[in-house]
Structure formats: C-alpha cells, structure tokens
Amino acid sequence: xxxxxxxxxxxxxxxxxxxxxxxxxxxxxxxxxxxxxxxxxxxxxxxxxxxxxxxxxxxxxxxxxxxxxxxxxxxxxxxxxxxxxxxxxxxxxxxxxxxxxxxxxxxxxxxxxxxxxxxxxxxxxxxxxxxxxxxxxxxxxxxxxxxxxxxxxxxxxxxxxxxxxxxxxxxxxxxxxxxxxxxxxxxxxxxxxxxxxxxxxxxxxxxxxxxxxxxxxxxxxxxxxxxxxxxxxxxxxxxxxxxxxxxxxxxxxxxxxxxxx
Amino acid sequence: xxxxxxxxxxxxxxxxxxxxxxxxxxxxxxxxxxxxxxxxxxxxxxxxxxxxxxxxxxxxxxxxxxxxxxxxxxxxxxxxxxxxxxxxxxxxxxxxxxxxxxxxxxxxxxxxxxxxxxxxxxxxxxxxxxxxxxxxxxxxxxxxxxxxxxxxxxxxxxxxxxxxxxxxxxxxxxxxxxxxxxxxxxxxxxxxxxxxxxxxxxxxxxxxxxxxxxxxxxxxxxxxxxxxxxxxxxx
Numbered sequence: 341x342x343x344x345x346x347x348x349x350x351x352x353x354x355x356x357x358x359x360x361x362x363x364x365x366x367x368x369x370x371x372x373x374x375x376x377x378x379x380x381x382x383x384x385x386x387x388x389x390x391x392x393x394x395x396x397x398x399x400x401x402x403x404x405x406x407x408x409x410x411x412x413x414x415x416x417x418x419x420x421x422x423x424x425x426x427x428x429x430x431x432x433x434x435x436x437x438x439x440x441x442x443x444x445x446x447x448x449x450x451x452x453x454x455x456x457x458x459x460x461x462x463x464x465x466x467x468x469x470x471x472x473x474x475x476x477x478x479x480x481x482x483x484x485x486x487x488x489x490x491x492x493x494x495x496x497x498x499x500x501x502x503x504x505x506x507x508x509x510x511x512x513x514x515x516x517x518x519x520x521x522x523x524x525x526x527x528x529x530x531x532x533x534x535x536x537x538x539x540x541x542x543x544x545x546x547x548x549x550x551x552x553x554x555x556x557x558x559x560x561x562x563x564x565x566x567x568x569x570x571x572x573x574x575x576x577x578x579x580x581x582x583x584x585x586x587x588x589x590x591x592x593x594x595x596x597x598x599x600x601x
Numbered sequence: 602x603x604x605x606x607x608x609x610x611x612x613x614x615x616x617x618x619x620x621x622x623x624x625x626x627x628x629x630x631x632x633x634x635x636x637x638x639x640x641x642x643x644x645x646x647x648x649x650x651x652x653x654x655x656x657x658x659x660x661x662x663x664x665x666x667x668x669x670x671x672x673x674x675x676x677x678x679x680x681x682x683x684x685x686x687x688x689x690x691x692x693x694x695x696x697x698x699x700x701x702x703x704x705x706x707x708x709x710x711x712x713x714x715x716x717x718x719x720x721x722x723x724x725x726x727x728x729x730x731x732x733x734x735x736x737x738x739x740x741x742x743x744x745x746x747x748x749x750x751x752x753x754x755x756x757x758x759x760x761x762x763x764x765x766x767x768x769x770x771x772x773x774x775x776x777x778x779x780x781x782x783x784x785x786x787x788x789x790x791x792x793x794x795x796x797x798x799x800x801x802x803x804x805x806x807x808x809x810x811x812x813x814x815x816x817x818x819x820x821x822x823x824x825x826x827x828x829x830x831x832x833x834x835x836x
Contacts (some may be wrong), residue, residue: 352791368815383798389751394650454789
C-alpha cells in the first residue's frame, strides 16, 4: 500500500469509517512505515488540540439570547396580530418614490411635447388687412404708385414694400432673409415671410417653443417700416399738393390723385 | 406553560430540567412544537457551546460568532414547527448555522477589503510559531494563547475544507450528517476532511514538536476532565 492511500485510510479510520477489508492492509503498512505512524499521531494530536481550545461562550450569553428571542417573538407576534399595522408605512414608502417618478416622467413628456411636437403655427402677425400693417395711411397708397410723377423724386423702396404688403409681392422674404430660410434659420423655426399667398393668410411658420424675443424684434422692425412708409406717404402727399398748386398756377385742370379717397 | 397549569409532576423547573436531561434532541424539538418552552431551554443548554465553538472557528470574531449563535437558536425556536424527523436534529441545527455563516462570509467578501497593518502577511504555508507560548504560564493566558494559535491555523484552511473539517473534528457529526448539512457528495466530504486534516497538520507541525506545549495540552485536558467530573452548581 502506498503512503498516500494509507493516509487517506488513516483519516477515515480515525472517524471509524474505514471498511473492514481495508483495515488489515492499513495496519500492515502503518506497522512498517514510520512516517505514517507519525501522521496518525499528528492527526490525533490535532484533534486533541482542537478539543482543548474550544472557545468559551460569553458569560451574558443566555440573557442576551433571551432578549433577542423576546424581540423576535414580539416582532413576529406583531406581524401576525396586526398585519395592517406596518402596511401604511410600507405603502407610503413605496408610494412617494413612485409618485415622484411618475410626476417627473409626466413633466418630461410635456416638455418634450412642447419642444419637439408642439404646434408650429402661431397667430398670424401679417394677414390680408392685418391691423398691424393696415393703417389708413398705408391703405391710402394707390395700387399703382405714382407713375406719372418723375421717378427721381420718389423713393422706390417704400413703394415696393408697400406693394408687397398690399399683396402684390410674390412671397418675397422680408428683411433680406433668404428664400425659404427666414429670420430664424433652420431647425424648429423654419422661416418668416410676410404677405399674402393667393388670398390665404401668411403666418409665421415656426415653433412656438421659444424665441419670443424674435417676435418682438420683428414687430419693432415692422413698426419702424410702417413709420417709414407713412413718412414717404406724407412726402408724396406734400409733393402732390405742390404739383397741384403748380397746375392751378398754370391753369391746367385738376389731377385725380386719389388722395381724397 | 401547559405542564405547570395542569398540575403536572414536572412543574418544578429543577425536576423538569432533570427529566429533560435524558430526552433525545428530536423529542425535545417535538416538545417545543407542542408549546413546552422548557424543552427549548434544554436545547439551548445542549447546543449553545457547540454552535458558538463551530461559528467562532469559522468567523473568528467573538461578537459576530455570538450574534450568529443567537440567531441560529432563535431560528430554531421560531421555525421549530418546520422540523421533521427525516434527519437528526443536530443536522438541522448545524445546517441553519452553516447557512448563516456562509451568508455572513459572503457579505464580508463583498465589502471593500481592508488590510490591518498589525497582522502578519497572510501565507497559507507559514506554520504557527508557538515560541511566545512559554513566556506566560498562567492558566488562562496559556489557554488563550494556545487557542489563538489553533484559531490562526484553522483560519488558514480554505472555507470549503474548513466547514466539513470542523463539523467532523469539533462537532463530531458523521459523514452522512455532514453531507446533509453541506449538500456535498459523500466522497467529496471524505476527501475534503482528509485534505483539511493534512493542511491543518502542516500548520500546527511546529507545535506538535514542542514538548512543553504538549505538556500544557495535557494539563488543559486534565483540568477539563476534572471540571466535567464535578457537578455544576445549578444542577
């Protein structure tokens, strides 16, 4: 028998688990092998050392156990007798985070809807006969500007603008904005053009989710433009009066300027 | 309690305890199931030392070992109705204890690892040096020192070998009971016990050659035998 197998058998023999048929061979080997004899003695000594050094319980173990046992039983009895007692706490503890999460998700969804999916068309700032740009002075501008007058005496640009506002422009972008681009560039706000499109209202085509300052700036610009047109109209009226006076002076007949309309 | 209210001859706690002393563990737990709480006292009396010894050698911290021992006994009481005599009661108790110890050791291993600056480097094959043992010959210190050396040697046995080793060497459970406690195959139990013994022998080899240490071991054993022979005061 080899020592490795003999030591395995020795371990089992120490526990009384060695089959009887292996006992005889083991004894023969151990009687002849000094190392295995030492091994067996060491196993026995190890067991004795473990037994001799058994840890001692603390002195107050019993009453500590009694205390913990009482607590465990009270807790268990409480759970059994009053099953509803702890439930509100549990529910409240679970309800608050759930409510917070649901509220956050709801707010996030509303914001996302506002930013990305909200209405892109707003109230029209300029329409056919829109109040902002349909002052009597502009309405008084003839559909055909003063062609009989020397063109050099008039500023063409306001007349063109007035014509645009009156609906004769072909969707020309306002203030030099590129065609199809608009004041706000690309993205959510897609463009701004003023005028009419076949009788339909022209509106600001952009999202409403921001850039309100852009609206205010546009209104300011339109008001300034309106004032500029009124000044031009006033100058034209003065020029008409001057020409009429000249005609009266030379005895010619009156000229229908439409100023009285 | 049922016994005392029905004018039972065993209503005296001392007589009751003396009567319970010879009752099998399996019968005691049946009595606990029937509501006889004194039977649980006897179970605690029988198992608290064994459980603490086993758990202490596994976790090494006295406070934690005490806590786990109490937890084991509490679970025995609270879940007494779940015990069925398909296995020995000791097997059931040590299964609870082993599971608690394993859970605790698993929790420990998940914690951030800290290294104490005061301890020696951890080397499995470094034998325990018993040189300091001869310095103090007082009984308590002598026992504590020897216990510390054995605990250090035991701790160096890997956990998978240590559990069956301690269940066999300290608690003297049979191989079949260890198989039930650990869930291992019988051959695995046997080989693990054998490997643990071989490793333990290597670790304590310097102590085994120390004549004075062996003499101290015999002294301790003699004192223990003498204490066992004297009846305890509360009997």
